Amino acid sequence: MCAWKYKRIMPKIAVAKLKLMEPKEIIDLAGMSLHHISSILEKTPYKADISEIGTKELSANSLEDALLQNFIKTCEELMQLSPKRIRLFLSTFLMKFEANCVKTILRAKQAELDADEAMKYIMPVGRLDEARCRKTLEISENIADVADSLSDMEYGSVLEKAFAVYEEEKIFYLLEVAIDRHVYSKIWRAIGKLGGLDKKIARTVIGLEIDATNVKTILRCKAMGIREDQISRYLIPVSEVFGEKELEELIREPDIQCFINSLVRLARDAMARDYQYIFAEIQKQNVTSLTTLEKVLDRGLIDTSLRMIKRYTPFFNIGLLLAFLNLKWFEVRNLRAVIRGSEAGIPPDRVKKMLVLPR
Amino acid sequence: MSIELASVHPTRLELLRLRRRKSMAEGIVDILKKDLDALTLKLFELVKKIPSLRDKMYKTLREAYDLFIEAEMISGSRKIEGVSLAAQPIDFKISEGKKKGLLGILFPILQLSEGPRVSGPRFNLLDTSANLDKSASKIKSSFYDIVKLAEIEESVRILLEVMAIKKRQMNRIQFKILPQLNAAIRYIELILEETERQDAVRVRVLQRKRKERALKHA
Numbered sequence: 395m396c397a398w399k400y401k402r403i404m405p406k407i408a409v410a411k412l413k414l415m416e417p418k419e420i421i422d423l424a425g426m427s428l429h430h431i432s433s434i435l436e437k438t439p440y441k442a443d444i445s446e447i448g449t450k451e452l453s454a455n456s457l458e459d460a461l462l463q464n465f466i467k468t469c470e471e472l473m474q475l476s477p478k479r480i481r482l483f484l485s486t487f488l489m490k491f492e493a494n495c496v497k498t499i500l501r502a503k504q505a506e507l508d509a510d511e512a513m514k515y516i517m518p519v520g521r522l523d524e525a526r527c528r529k530t531l532e533i534s535e536n537i538a539d540v541a542d543s544l545s546d547m548e549y550g551s552v553l554e555k556a557f558a559v560y561e562e563e564k565i566f567y568l569l570e571v572a573i574d575r576h577v578y579s580k581i582w583r584a585i586g587k588l589g590g591l592d593k594k595i596a597r598t599v600i601g602l603e604i605d606a607t608n609v610k611t612i613l614r615c616k617a618m619g620i621r622e623d624q625i626s627r628y629l630i631p632v633s634e635v636f637g638e639k640e641l642e643e644l645i646r647e648p649d650i651q652c653f654i655n656s657l658v659r660l661a662r663d664a665m666a667r668d669y670q671y672i673f674a675e676i677q678k679q680n681v682t683s684l685t686t687l688e689k690v691l692d693r694g695l696i697d698t699s700l701r702m703i704k705r706y707t708p709f710f711n712i713g714l715l716l717a718f719l720n721l722k723w724f725e726v727r728n729l730r731a732v733i734r735g736s737e738a739g740i741p742p743d744r745v746k747k748m749l750v751l752p753r
Numbered sequence: 754m755s756i757e758l759a760s761v762h763p764t765r766l767e768l769l770r771l772r773r774r775k776s777m778a779e780g781i782v783d784i785l786k787k788d789l790d791a792l793t794l795k796l797f798e799l800v801k802k803i804p805s806l807r808d809k810m811y812k813t814l815r816e817a818y819d820l821f822i823e824a825e826m827i828s829g830s831r832k833i834e835g836v837s838l839a840a841q842p843i844d845f846k847i848s849e850g851k852k853k854g855l856l857g858i859l860f861p862i863l864q865l866s867e868g869p870r871v872s873g874p875r876f877n878l879l880d881t882s883a884n885l886d887k888s889a890s891k892i893k894s895s896f897y898d899i900v901k902l903a904e905i906e907e908s909v910r911i912l913l914e915v916m917a918i919k920k921r922q923m924n925r926i927q928f929k930i931l932p933q934l935n936a937a938i939r940y941i942e943l944i945l946e947e948t949e950r951q952d953a954v955r956v957r958v959l960q961r962k963r964k965e966r967a968l969k970h971a
Contacts, residue, residue: 454830455830455831458829458830458831459831462829494832494880497835497877497880498835500839501835501836501838501839502835502838504838504839505838505839507838515831515834515835515838517831563872563873565841565871565872565873566839566841567841567873567874567875567876567877567878568873570877570879570880571879574879607879610878610883611878611879613883614874614878614883614886615874615878617883617886618874618886620872620873620874621872624872624873627873628873628874628878684883684886684887685823685882685883685884685887687883688827688882688883727827730826730829731826731827734822734825734826734829734830735822735826738822738825740822740826745826748823748826748827
């Protein structure tokens with residue numbers, strides 16, 4: 395792989411990574427007032443987005459929107475500087491946020507909200523800018539109309555296919571799963587178009603993200619008492635480590651302990667070293683709660699991203715980009731947790747427990 | 754059943770009837786006292802259940818709200834609000850029944866039942882955390898406690914109403930009917946005593962007159 399094509403993006407990421415907040419700085423924000431937090435965040439790369447919020451409008455929601463806007467803007471900036479194949483990958487990666495937008499439009503239509511009310515929940519991104527979202531909301535009477543109005547994008551055809559099943563079973567979630575499944579499949583295909591080390595790293599990091607999502611979904615479905623034959627409909631079986639067959643095997647496990655043992659065995663069979671580290675930690679901690687498991691899996695994602703930089707050279711591959719995106723995403727998530735916790739008056743100790751920080 | 758002294762016939766038969774009524778009223782007061790004791794015991798039994806049930810309900814709700822805030826902290830409050838827009842609602846039905854309890858009082862029975870179960874998840878699992886499931890399940894279980902609490906509080910209300918009625922009945926007998934009966938009995942007794950005294954005087958006068966007549970003839 396030619397290192398020259400990374401000449402513009404790598405320095406940018408390296409600088410942006412240095413500007414990320416230190417874990418201690420985030421922890422120290424817990425328990426502060428929203429005004430205090432926003433004034434501290436104004437000294438960080440979030441400054442431009444936070445300063446747009448008026449003093450009277452300052453709330454957990456407005457701060458959360460500003461943080462997300464910043465994350466999306468950062469992704470878009472990196473996309474502009476990226477070489478062609480990475481740009482294609484990043485544009486599909488941003489489809490996750492577009493998918494959120496589509497799902498929110500669908501939910502708003504299901505709840506029969508008017509366009510103004512619905513726009514409060516929507517974060518316009520990529521091709522679905524504010525004007526497009528508003529237009530879709532205004533011209534659509536119901537969910538079927540949303541599929542029609544998005545027919546010029548791939549979401550239209552995905553929704554049309556899923557709509558037949560929805561009509562039959564009246565499970566709204568199936569529409570959302572169809573969109574998520576489409577987006578993740580597309581991201582997986584985009585990874586396939588990357589070459590050499592980039593492909594290897596991206597498959598490990600994004601594969602882990604998708605598999606962690608599937609693992610969480612299976613356990614939550616089982617806890618809800620959903621039938622085993624139904625669970626597979628809510629999964630995204632694109633990864634190589636946990637493909638359809640492996641996921642079916644996991645669904646059949648009777649309890650969480652057997653489930654974790656199976657995860658370890660399957661990761662060993664697939665020779666997925668990074669998966670083994672995470673599942674070994676889950677086994678070591680004797681995790682029985684879903685919340686703890688979610689946290690360990692999330693932290694595993696950050697650790698794996700950082701491990702990729704150490705394992706391969708930090709520059710001239712996608713590793714640094716993915717590590718930065720994950721670190722940035724979890725920074726946004728942690729800040730969001732601190733802000734919501736401060737608004738709800740949650741003690742700093744409890745907020746600290748909710749944060750997902752790298753080791 | 755107030756008794757007007759003017760309408761009372763001062764006869765022995767009436768006296769016997771009034772005494773019978775008095776002993777019956779005293780018997781009723783005894784029964785009412787025993788009923789009231791039994792009702793009080795039942796009231797204490799029910800009232801004792803309320804604080805523990807209320808504490809349990811508050812605890813479950815507090816845990817549910819804490820978990821909900823944690824879910825918001827993980828996924829973002831905007832996202833949770835958005836997800837909730839299309840969440841599959843659960844239909845709860847409360848069936849009301851009556852159960853014959855102490856002294857034949859009809860106590861309410863409130864039965865909470867869930868409507869037909871949705872076969873899939875109620876909301877998006879990808880966009881939310883497990884804390885939201887736990888919070889929803891805690892809120893659901895608190896509904897059962899709320900309904901049970903409502904059932905007990907309604908039973909207490911009914912019990913207090915019955916106790917108030919019994920107390921009123923007892924007071925009416927003790928402080929109105931029994932004094933009236935006592936007054937009527939006393940009145941008849943006085944009249945009968947007076948009549949007896951007059952009869953005795955009349956007998957003595959007649960005996961004296963008979964004696965005088967006998968002496969005159971002798």
